[in-house]
Amino acid sequence: MIRHLIAASVLALLAACGGSGGSDNETAATSFITPGADVPETAERGEDGVPRDDYGRPYDYAFLGREIPAFDGTMVAGPLFSTQELENQWTLIIVWGLHCHDSRADADLISELWTEVKDREDLALLTIHTPASAERADEAYGKYNAIEDFFEEKGFNFPTLVDEDASIRETLKIAWTPSYLLIAPDLTVQGFRSNLSDAEADNPVQGLLADIKAVQSDWEPLADEDKPAEY
Incomplete structure (x- = not known):
């Protein structure tokens, strides 16, 4: 029983941050994803129902x-920060954590962004630093x-909101760190991607900015009558 509980905890942590080794799947989730994008048949779904590639x-x-x-x-x-500050502008939100090796691998790219x-x-x-879960809050900063x-060690200074207890993570239903969320002026999420260091582009930062520009060019806010019931 204890062995099963430990295994489940390890799988949950890997799903939140990263597995061991990269994915060889040609349809790996390494690109910028927009609303309505198809999920490959190769996707794996765990208990949380989130479709994932073989790296998680x-x-x-x-x-x-x-x-x-x-x-x-x-x-x-x-x-102090609140979501009211996101209104009427485009914002890239990056959710990351020092506990996570994938997040640390992206840190240079976040600074470049x-x-x-x-x-x-x-x-x-805006970046949001978060632990893997409320139960692992004391491990949020790694070493x-x-x-x-x-920041002092690396010479970074990008704007960071501190999620001490993973409550923001839970509110935003973040299933992976790092997560990149493109927020439109009407506060809708118009783009998502995971690890920027795994991007298919030769220059990940410029590739992401190009993806964002394409979304901005095509975007039109939904009329009230077209919005889903959960709005």
């Missing part, structure tokens, strides 16, 4: 095409004592 990366996101739930918290730099967009008016960036220690 999701092919879908719970709120893709829907309005992102409201959340709030405190930034590393000190100010911040350098690219920090002075732009057409796209804002570091705090996010500030990691």
Whole structure:
């Protein structure tokens, strides 16, 4: 019984962050996913129902095409944050955690993204640092004592909201770290991807920005009568 419980816990953690080794699947979930995208027949679904490739990366996101739930918290730099600040602008939200090797592998790319967009008016960036779960909150920072220690060591300073107890993670139904969410001015999620370091593009950052630009060019807000009942 104990062995089964340990195995289940390990599988849950791997599904939240990453398995051992990369995927050889030609249809791996390594691209930018937009509302209505097809899920390959090769997708595997665990107890959470999330379709994943053989590395664990999701092919879908719970709120893709829907309005992102409201959340709030405190930034590393000190100010309070709420979802009202996302209104009437495009925002790329990146959910990550120092406990996760895939997140650490993406950290340089996140910093590069911040350098690219920090002075732009057409796209804002927000990262959310979160533990793997509420039960593992004390492991959120890995070998570091705090996010500030990691930033100081690496020379990073991208804007980061701190999810101390995984409550924001649960609210946003994040099934993987790192997760990249493109939020439209009407607060709907118009794009999703997992590990940027696994992107198919030669230049992952420029590839993601190109994907975002394509979505922005084609996007039109839904009329009230066309919105799903859960809006």
